[in-house]
Amino acid sequence: MATEVFKFGGSSVGSLERIQHVAELIKEKKREIDNLVVVVSAMQGKTDELLNMAKFFTEIPDERETDLLLSSGERISSSLLAIALDSIGCRAVSMTGRQVGMQTDDAHTRARIRSIKTDKIRKNLQEGKVAVVAGFQGIDENGDVTTLGRGGSDTSAVALAAALRADRCIIYTDVAGVYTADPRIVKKASIIKNISYDEMMELASLGAKVLQIRSVEMAERYNVIIVVKSTFEPTLPGTIITKEGKMENRAVSGVTGDKNQAKITILEVPDKLGIAAAIFKRLSEKKIIVDMIVQNVSDKGMTDISFTVPADEIIAAKQVIEPVCNELNVKAIKTDKDVAKVSVVGVGMRNHYGVASDMFEVLSQEGINIAVITTSEIKISCLIEERYFELALRALHNKFMGG
Amino acid sequence: MATEVFKFGGSSVGSLERIQHVAELIKEKKREIDNLVVVVSAMQGKTDELLNMAKFFTEIPDERETDLLLSSGERISSSLLAIALDSIGCRAVSMTGRQVGMQTDDAHTRARIRSIKTDKIRKNLQEGKVAVVAGFQGIDENGDVTTLGRGGSDTSAVALAAALRADRCIIYTDVAGVYTADPRIVKKASIIKNISYDEMMELASLGAKVLQIRSVEMAERYNVIIVVKSTFEPTLPGTIITKEGKMENRAVSGVTGDKNQAKITILEVPDKLGIAAAIFKRLSEKKIIVDMIVQNVSDKGMTDISFTVPADEIIAAKQVIEPVCNELNVKAIKTDKDVAKVSVVGVGMRNHYGVASDMFEVLSQEGINIAVITTSEIKISCLIEERYFELALRALHNKFMGG
Numbered sequence: 001m002a003t004e005v006f007k008f009g010g011s012s013v014g015s016l017e018r019i020q021h022v023a024e025l026i027k028e029k030k031r032e033i034d035n036l037v038v039v040v041s042a043m044q045g046k047t048d049e050l051l052n053m054a055k056f057f058t059e060i061p062d063e064r065e066t067d068l069l070l071s072s073g074e075r076i077s078s079s080l081l082a083i084a085l086d087s088i089g090c091r092a093v094s095m096t097g098r099q100v101g102m103q104t105d106d107a108h109t110r111a112r113i114r115s116i117k118t119d120k121i122r123k124n125l126q127e128g129k130v131a132v133v134a135g136f137q138g139i140d141e142n143g144d145v146t147t148l149g150r151g152g153s154d155t156s157a158v159a160l161a162a163a164l165r166a167d168r169c170i171i172y173t174d175v176a177g178v179y180t181a182d183p184r185i186v187k188k189a190s191i192i193k194n195i196s197y198d199e200m201m202e203l204a205s206l207g208a209k210v211l212q213i214r215s216v217e218m219a220e221r222y223n224v225i226i227v228v229k230s231t232f233e234p235t236l237p238g239t240i241i242t243k244e245g246k247m248e249n250r251a252v253s254g255v256t257g258d259k260n261q262a263k264i265t266i267l268e269v270p271d272k273l274g275i276a277a278a279i280f281k282r283l284s285e286k287k288i289i290v291d292m293i294v295q296n297v298s299d300k301g302m303t304d305i306s307f308t309v310p311a312d313e314i315i316a317a318k319q320v321i322e323p324v325c326n327e328l329n330v331k332a333i334k335t336d337k338d339v340a341k342v343s344v345v346g347v348g349m350r351n352h353y354g355v356a357s358d359m360f361e362v363l364s365q366e367g368i369n370i371a372v373i374t375t376s377e378i379k380i381s382c383l384i385e386e387r388y389f390e391l392a393l394r395a396l397h398n399k400f401m402g403g
Numbered sequence: 404m405a406t407e408v409f410k411f412g413g414s415s416v417g418s419l420e421r422i423q424h425v426a427e428l429i430k431e432k433k434r435e436i437d438n439l440v441v442v443v444s445a446m447q448g449k450t451d452e453l454l455n456m457a458k459f460f461t462e463i464p465d466e467r468e469t470d471l472l473l474s475s476g477e478r479i480s481s482s483l484l485a486i487a488l489d490s491i492g493c494r495a496v497s498m499t500g501r502q503v504g505m506q507t508d509d510a511h512t513r514a515r516i517r518s519i520k521t522d523k524i525r526k527n528l529q530e531g532k533v534a535v536v537a538g539f540q541g542i543d544e545n546g547d548v549t550t551l552g553r554g555g556s557d558t559s560a561v562a563l564a565a566a567l568r569a570d571r572c573i574i575y576t577d578v579a580g581v582y583t584a585d586p587r588i589v590k591k592a593s594i595i596k597n598i599s600y601d602e603m604m605e606l607a608s609l610g611a612k613v614l615q616i617r618s619v620e621m622a623e624r625y626n627v628i629i630v631v632k633s634t635f636e637p638t639l640p641g642t643i644i645t646k647e648g649k650m651e652n653r654a655v656s657g658v659t660g661d662k663n664q665a666k667i668t669i670l671e672v673p674d675k676l677g678i679a680a681a682i683f684k685r686l687s688e689k690k691i692i693v694d695m696i697v698q699n700v701s702d703k704g705m706t707d708i709s710f711t712v713p714a715d716e717i718i719a720a721k722q723v724i725e726p727v728c729n730e731l732n733v734k735a736i737k738t739d740k741d742v743a744k745v746s747v748v749g750v751g752m753r754n755h756y757g758v759a760s761d762m763f764e765v766l767s768q769e770g771i772n773i774a775v776i777t778t779s780e781i782k783i784s785c786l787i788e789e790r791y792f793e794l795a796l797r798a799l800h801n802k803f804m805g806g
Contacts, residue, residue: 016459023460053483056419057426058490065489068497069482072475079472080456086468087461094471098501099546143502 003035003125003166007135007157011174012231013077014044022172023084025234026130030090035125037164039135039157040081042073047150063108067137067147071097074134074153082132092130095121097137097145102156104138104146111138111146113155113218116163133160151212158215162222169219169226170238171211176230177239178203178210181255185390186397192239192253199253200226200241202345202379216241244347251355252346252400259340259389261291262314263371264307266321268331271303275328279305282320288313292341292374292383306372308383311337339371340389343381344400355400356380362399368392406438406528406569410538410560414577415634416480417447425575426487428637429533433493438528440567442538442560443484445476450553466511470540470550474500477537477556485535495533498524500540500548505559507541507549514541514549516558516621519566536563554615561618565625572622572629573641574614579633580642581606581613584658588793589800595642595656602656603629603644605748605782619644647750654755655803660745662792664694665717666774668709669724671734678731679708685723691716695744695777695786709775711786714740742774743792746784747803758803759783765802771795 006026013019030036050069054061061069078094085092101117124131135153138146148155154171161169177191178200195203197220204213210228219226219241229238269275276295283290293307309317314335325333342363349355359380363370368391372383384392409429416422433439453472457464464472481497488495504520527534538556541549551558557574564572580594581603598606600623607616613631622629622644632641672678679698686693696710712720717738728736745766752758762783766773771794775786787795 016456020460050479053419053479054486057423057483057487061486062489065482065485065497068478068499069486072478072482075471075475075478076453076456079468079475080460082468083457083464083472084460086465094468096471096548145499 001034002032003037003164004029004033005037005039005157005161005164005166005169007039007153007169007171008041008081008231009153009171009173010041010044010046012172013040013081016080018231019077019080019084022231023081023088023090025172025231026085027088027090030130035164035166037121037125037131037133037160037166038081039133039153039160040074040077041135041153042070043077046073046076064144067108068145070147071134071137071145074136078132078134085130085132090130091128092132093124094132094134095124096134097156098139098143100131100133100160102138102159104140104148106140106142106144106146108144108146110149111140113138113148113159116159118163121160121164149212149214151215154212154215155218158219158222158224158226161224162218166224169224171226171228172231172234173210173228174231175210175228176233176236177228178241178254180253180401181393181397182257185393186255188401189397190401191236193237194240194242195253196244196347197241198378199345199347202343202376203254203256250346250400251348252344253348254345255343255393255397255400256345257340257342257389257393259386260311261308261339261341261383262311263336263339263383264309264314264317264321265334265336266305266325266330266332267334268302269305269325270328271301276305278324279321280307282324283309283317286316286320288317288320292372292381294372294374308339308341308372338386339383340386341381341383342389342392342396343379344396345379346400347378349378349380358399359396362395363392366391366395404437405435406440406567407432407436408440408442408560408564408567408569408572410442410556410572410574411444411484411634412556412574412576413444413447413449415575416443416484419483421634422480422483422487425634426484426491426493428575428634429488430491430493433533438567438569440524440528440534440536440563440569441484442536442556442563443477443480444538444556445473446480449476449479467547470511471548473550474537474540474548477539481535481537488533488535493533494531495535496527497535497537498527499537500559501542501546503534503536503563505541505562507543507551509543509545509547509549511547511549513552514543516541516551516562519562521566524563524567552615552617554618557615557618558621561622561625561627561629564627565621569627572627574629574631575634575637576613576631577634578613578631579636579639580631581644581657583656583804584796584800585660589658589797591804592800593804594639596640597643597645598656599647599750600644601781602748602750605746605779606657606659653749653803654751654758655747655749656751657748658746658796658800658803659748660743660792660796662743662789663714664711664742664744664786665714666709666711666739666742666786667717667720667724668707668737668739669728669733669735670707670737671705672708672728673731674704674706681727682708682724683710685727686712686720689719689723691720691723695775695784697775697777711742711744711775741789742786743789744784744786745792745795745799746782747799748782749803750781752781752783761802762799765798766795769794769798
């Protein structure tokens with residue numbers, strides 16, 4: 001018995017015509033798949049439309065109410081898709097987060113899935129129906145509606161695939177798969193055929209934005225095979241995300257980056273135990289996400305600490321650290337908004353020497369200075385001047401992806 | 404402890420500005436009302452918008468799916484109103500049909516309320532919160548979302564008022580109350596101060612359209628006091644609907660009518676037992692609503708039967724009865740679409756002589772011929788030529804309502 005979970009994103013169900021197209025695609029696929037679950041996002045723009053309505057009243061709308069409000073978007077798209085399927089003779093039944101047994105904690109607007117009670121969905125599947133599930137939503141212990149955060153429908157889909165032990169979870173989207181680089185910047189970017197969960201997480205968090213990062217974490221934990229495919233060109237193979245990817249004998253799987261970075265450097269910090277902790281604890285308390293961190297130990301008993309934050313949080317971040325920096329009597333706090341991060345990602349890197357040195361050489365040949373370097377087992381990132389961002393991506397892609 | 408249920412219709416919450424206005428009205432009223440429940444309809448036009456989306460796929464969308472789709476409208480308006488209330492410092496909590504314990508049968512798109520579990524709403528009220536309830540919706544035994552039919556939010560409100568033994572149920576709408584006649588036709592029409600459930604039912608079913616008729620039936624059964632008021636001029640007294648109304652020493656409470664009528668006359672039907680039943684059973688099976696019925700017994704063993712149906716069902720109605728009429732060998736079936744019904748309604752009629760003769764005289768003075776007459780204890784209706792409709796309403800209003 002084949003069991004598959006499909007997920008269609010907002011642009012795939014962005015109009016009634018597109019919902020009709022998706023219904024026809026599902027009807028055709030249903031012939032070969034005994035148990036078919038389809039998770040849908042809200043129609044493109046709907047979630048923002050609803051959120052903007054709430055913000056008419058207050059900048060920070062009540063989170064419980066916001067969740068009820070936003071969950072309507074997926075209820076609309078899922079019932080419309082079920083109607084579309086029924087109307088072309090493909091028996092379907094829509095299911096809300098509650099009906100599909102998606103139990104979450106009560107962290108409204110960013111809830112985590114606790115468990116899925118699958119009896120109801122299994123019953124629908126056994127009756128031969130396509131289960132059309134409203135993504136992004138669940139309910140907490142009180143029976144209140146919760147949502148899983150932006151892109152949460154991906155996580156809904158992977159969680160259902162895990163709970164139903166589905167053969168695979170196909171994420172249908174508006175691109176043909178995961179690219180080796182942003183194709184708007186790097187013209188020669190191509191679709192990655194196979195990629196590991198870890199690589200995908202590095203690429204996703206760096207801006208590939210094809211999948212909610214949590215869904216990949218969850219897929220890794222439950223070993224769910226994810227396929228990213230185009231809704232509009234479904235015959236293309238897309239990208240398969242699995243545990244090990246498939247060795248393509250290539251060190252680097254993709255080249256990515258993030259322009260939304262700002263750098264803060266604290267000069268001449270006393271090089272004592274607990275100083276870095278004191279600074280970063282303040283930022284964490286204010287929920288400011290810190291990305292790259294470097295600290296150069298000096299021999300004068302002083303050290304410089306640099307780190308990056310999202311560009312629009314630079315002022316807040318500076319305000320947060322100023323009191324503690326004053327206490328420590330540091331020399332200065334410098335900020336720089338005109339920076340960008342470029343990264344190369346690949347599991348192959350673990351077995352290939354010289355990726356780092358190749359990267360630095362490529363950037364140097366283009367006359368690009370490197371401000372900060374961070375590395376992980378499968379990723380090397382460099383902070384550079386923002387104006388060189390596109391140039392750096394193209395040069396790195398040319399070097400590692402072969403043009 | 405004062406307990407009240409407010410209901411705001413689609414036009415009252417038809418824009419974000421109006422929701423803000425409603426929130427301020429509620430905040431002010433909450434000072435005097437310990438337990439305040441607010442039932443909301445979908446924002447004006449929303450239900451039609453959703454229904455039209457469903458009809459993109461099929462003329463007859465699956466009813467279970469349609470209910471899930473349509474219920475989103477009230478979820479959106481209720482969560483927005485709760486957000487608006489919270490943002491002006493009036494603590495509120497939105498509640499869906501399920502959360503408010505609105506148990507219904509499984510007759511999708513026209514469900515009937517079976518019971519209301521009030522423990523959750525009572526808890527919210529005890530905490531001092533305004534409970535903002537999504538109207539129009541409930542859930543059936545399977546946990547599927549149901550809806551109560553057009554105007555169902557009125558019924559939601561009255562049912563909640565009954566279950567909570569509320570002091571009254573205030574229906575806030577876009578008119579200042581129930582008029583003695585359609586003010587677009589009869590310029591001198593005024594607001595009825597007090598009216599009985601029975602009168603209101605006659606007026607509602609005849610086209611006053613202020614309230615869903617079922618809500619008045621339910622109010623009568625549970626003795627819920629209804630007040631119809633303007634959202635935009637809330638200081639006006641509005642119309643109070645109670646068991647007996649209040650005797651205003653007036654025979655007639657209102658004058659109303661319906662232009663959407665068509666007449667069918669079957670000539671020379673054999674005057675035998677069961678003939679009328681045979682004809683009307685066919686119509687009922689096809690769910691064609693028959694309004695006025697008259698049968699004149701003749702002395703030739705033959706009789707003529709006339710009845711009215713909604714104008715747009717005249718062709719269907721004729722097709723339905725043709726086979727049985729052919730069997731009965733009737734002389735002819737005549738149809739007439741250019742007819743309208745005018746009615747005078749009033750409990751006072753029971754104690755006043757001469758309302759019927761006054762009505763006939765008024766119409767006669769205006770040169771209006773009466774085709775069909777039906778009467779009930781509190782209503783007299785005449786079928787007339789459609790072109791005299793407005794003239795008849797004005798003349799009758801002038802006679803009975805004193806100008």
